Amino acid sequence: MPNEHRVSLTKASATGSTPRSKRRAAVGLAALASAAVVGTALFVWEPWVDRTPFTARDYGVLGAALFVDDGDGSCHAKVEAAREKLLGEDRRVLATGSSQGGEILSSEYGDLAGNCLVYTEFTGVPAGEDAYFVVSGERLYTADGKELGPAETTEASLRQSLSEAKERWLNFKDPVD
Numbered sequence: 001m002p003n004e005h006r007v008s009l010t011k012a013s014a015t016g017s018t019p020r021s022k023r024r025a026a027v028g029l030a031a032l033a034s035a036a037v038v039g040t041a042l043f044v045w046e047p048w049v050d051r052t053p054f055t056a057r058d059y060g061v062l063g064a065a066l067f068v069d070d071g072d073g074s075c076h077a078k079v080e081a082a083r084e085k086l087l088g089e090d091r092r093v094l095a096t097g098s099s100q101g102g103e104i105l106s107s108e109y110g111d112l113a114g115n116c117l118v119y120t121e122f123t124g125v126p127a128g129e130d131a132y133f134v135v136s137g138e139r140l141y142t143a144d145g146k147e148l149g150p151a152e153t154t155e156a157s158l159r160q161s162l163s164e165a166k167e168r169w170l171n172f173k174d175p176v177d
Helices: 020-045 107-112 162-170
Strands: 054-062 067-069 074-077 083-087 093-104 116-125 132-136 151-153
Touching: 054 083, 054 093, 054 162, 067 116, 074 116, 083 116, 107 162, 116 162
Parallel strands: none
Antiparallel strands: 054 116, 067 074, 074 093, 083 093, 083 132, 093 116, 132 151
16 A cells, blocks of 8 residues: 555654653652642641640749748748749740749648649740740759759640649659668
């Protein structure tokens, strides 16, 4: 069949146009770059983290020499309005608070019985920090003279109620020297 023409099943590329595989690679690379930018923005912004300010409480136990018994089962620190600062993970000051009061622990608290469970309240604390640090106005030292740094705490412990804090201290045992 000499009169028959060959039929090509592939499309002839026009001069100067980009081959289809190169176009696909460019589109894929652009999509990947866009996804990376969106992913990075979400990672930095963290929209899933609740940053609504809350009222935080930091609890501590004071020995007999450091508190005043109010006579009705409540107590407060001897130091007049002891000031503490609450720092964020980057060590910036998030809030300042003062001792609010406390409760004398009963005999069920074992080694802590008769001590005062006090709290400091911080208002307007931004939520969503990975760590919080409570800094007292006083410098505290260990028995060997080393200074204690700021105490690290979590958002969950700052959101504890008085009853939850008491439960946490219920099983506390004094360390053996």
